[in-house]
Amino acid sequence: MQWAIATAAFLASAVEFVEAFTIVLVVGITINWRSSLLGAFAAAVTLAIIIATLGVALVKWIPINDFRLIVGIILILFGLKWLKKAILRYSGLKALHDEEAIFEETMAEIRARGETIVPRFQPFGVALSYKSVLLEGLEVAFIVITFGSSATNSTGINGITSAAIGATIAGILVIGAGVIIKAPLTKVPENTLKFIVGIMLTSFGTFWAAEGFGFEWPLSDAFIPILVVIYLLVSYGLVTWLKWNKQHQLAMANTSSVSTTATEQEEVRP
């Protein structure tokens, strides 16, 4: 079991499962739970097939160094995307992800279609649940395949298994919590999870991409925590800078509006 890989897959999956669960919940409440769970189950099976076939096939066919380079680049791209969103949200430039808004929006969409609660399977409900779980899960599948297969020795199965275990535990926890609460999981610190995953993906991506070029890091694998610390410090600095920038702009806007009002009053005076 590779704990770093399992943890990264767990965190990434938790974020995506929370998003997917919101739609599954809406379908369950507004149409019926049979259709909703069937769609979610079918999507989970599809994702498992993708991971099992594509993951193992990629590891078997591509030489490990080339594979690490490709995977490193993909992880850097994914990591930067997640990190950017999380930093923007922390600094207040982007709204925090609101599961309740998605819940209400999808609910309104289903009501507008005139769907009502029926006991039998509803194709629309199954399709909506399937689509949402598959789309959110695809990113997780990608992370599990790339992350798992890179962190491996010769076969690649160990890393993928660790990542798949992390993702499965996240899925069980999110669905379990959702079934108990029966409401959108708004209490899950989605942005913090996204930030941590962004840091981990970027750090591992940097490490593997450089290794793919034949570069040997000082301290070998022990350099990964150093990369994590570097990216954490940089992210902290960027959040601070963006917050300061936002406050500075607000102050400038206030000053200019006050001076405009003063000028207008001067002009009005006889």
Next chain:
Amino acid sequence: MKVIKAIYDFLVGDMIILVGVIIALLVLALINTVSALAPLRGATGSLLVVVVIAVLTATLYREAKGQR
């Protein structure tokens, strides 16, 4: 075209990140293949870290500028 756009959105969804990482890769590939640039090979790791930080800063700077 729709497929390419979907893959782009799925993978990265940000042109600065994509272009920045591609340029970094090209430079690193040059350093690691051209023998005249061999002395720079020891800096591959630090170069990649610097580029990643620069790309992140650039894309965030664009977002902050866009908010004005």
